[in-house]
Amino acid sequence: MNRRATKAAGAAQAGTGAALHGVVIAAHGRHYLVAPDDGGAPLQCFPRGKKSEVAVGDRVEYQATSADQGVIVAIGERRNLLYRSDQFKSKLFAANLDQLLIVLATEPHFSEDLLGRALVAAEANELKPLILLNKIDLEAALPLARQRLERYRALGYTVLEVSEKKHPEEAHAILSKHLHGHQTILLGQSGMGKSTLVNLLIPDAEAATREISTALNSGRHTTTFTRLYKLPDGEHPGGALIDSPGFQEFGLYHLTEGTLERAFPEFRPLLAHCRFYNCHHLHEPGCAVLEAVEDGRVAPERHALYAQLVHEISQIVR
Numbered sequence: 084m085n086r087r088a089t090k091a092a093g094a095a096q097a098g099t100g101a102a103l104h105g106v107v108i109a110a111h112g113r114h115y116l117v118a119p120d121d122g123g124a125p126l127q128c129f130p131r132g133k134k135s136e137v138a139v140g141d142r143v144e145y146q147a148t149s150a151d152q153g154v155i156v157a158i159g160e161r162r163n164l165l166y167r168s169d170q171f172k173s174k175l176f177a178a179n180l181d182q183l184l185i186v187l188a189t190e191p192h193f194s195e196d197l198l199g200r201a202l203v204a205a206e207a208n209e210l211k212p213l214i215l216l217n218k219i220d221l222e223a224a225l226p227l228a229r230q231r232l233e234r235y236r237a238l239g240y241t242v243l244e245v246s247e248k249k250h251p252e253e254a255h256a257i258l259s260k261h262l263h264g265h266q267t268i269l270l271g272q273s274g275m276g277k278s279t280l281v282n283l284l285i286p287d288a289e290a291a292t293r294e295i296s297t298a299l300n301s302g303r304h305t306t307t308f309t310r311l312y313k314l315p316d317g318e319h320p321g322g323a324l325i326d327s328p329g330f331q332e333f334g335l336y337h338l339t340e341g342t343l344e345r346a347f348p349e350f351r352p353l354l355a356h357c358r359f360y361n362c363h364h365l366h367e368p369g370c371a372v373l374e375a376v377e378d379g380r381v382a383p384e385r386h387a388l389y390a391q392l393v394h395e396i397s398q399i400v401r
């Protein structure tokens with residue numbers, strides 16, 4: 084089909100207003116890849132209008148303009164929406180999530196600062212946080228990693244332990260139990276086993292990634308975009324993994340102080356007991372949080388993270 088014919092066909096089809104539905108499975112600039120609900124091959128879609136307000140995980144209504152292209156005409160109602168943000172700007176990132184899986188390993192040494200921030204992001208967005216400790220086959224490093232995670236278990240967080248490489252079947256069973264049927268965003272520093280995990284759970288992940296890159300005409304950028312992999316139907320049908328390159332400290336800069344204090348579960352029962360109703364829990368007299376830090380009910384490191392985040396949100400350029 085020549086260019087003009089394609090365009091004409093597209094216009095004709097768009098004119099019929101045939102409402103097609105799908106899920107955004109990758110985003111690269113203003114290019115989006117939409118997986119049609121009918122199970123057909125993904126289409127490259129552009130948003131109608133200038134502003135890109137589409138996120139990976141969005142349910143969208145689109146009109147096909149050719150066999151493999153379309154225009155996004157409407158975005159379905161979102162359960163939630165994550166942003167990537169820094170001091171200066173925030174960008175849409177992913178939508179309609181249930182869980183946040185933080186991938187850690189016995190080796191290399193994981194950053195507790197990043198773990199703490201990821202937990203805050205999960206709490207602030209009302210996502211269920213799951214902590215995964217991978218590479219438990221590395222026995223020399225295991226005791227320290229477990230000891231460092233003890234605090235988070237005590238706070239009530241779920242900590243799963245696997246060896247993706249040494250005991251893949253066991254790892255698959257544990258992960259499936261927690262991931263199938265849910266939309267989960269993965270977070271992890273490099274070297275922790277994120278790619279290994281995706282390949283373990285999504286049998287054709289590599290092929291799918293190649294397909295996405297080709298469809299987005301961005302072969303060079305295979306690792307620079309967020310993508311969604313549908314999980315194969317397991318015990319619980321449905322669910323997807325959303326993977327994005329690098330470690331994303333998403334959403335923390337535009338949090339309010341009110342959201343932040345509640346993102347620390349150990350603070351929550353204390354908040355009503357501060358002397359001042361607008362207590363910042365930093366230096367105030369009669370602060371129930373500071374008292375709890377004093378007598379060891381709240382870990383000083385956790386309070387230090389809170390103070391650091393309060394400082395950071397005060398630096399935002401609005």
Ligand SMILES: Nc1nc2c(ncn2[C@@H]2O[C@H](COP(=O)(O)OP(=O)(O)O)[C@@H](O)[C@H]2O)c(=O)[nH]1
Nearest residue numbers: 218246247248249272273274275276277278279
């Ligand atoms: N010993 C051990 N190595 C693992 C395990 N899982 C992954 N690895 C290795 O750790 C390295 C980093 O894994 P990868 O999945 O690429 O990590 P990513 O950077 O988070 O995507 C690779 O060399 C993997 O083979 C495991 O359970 N045990």
Ligand SMILES: [Mg+2]
Nearest residue numbers: 274277278279
């Ligand atoms: Mg990787």
Ligand SMILES: [Zn+2]
Nearest residue numbers: 357362364370
């Ligand atoms: Zn206080």
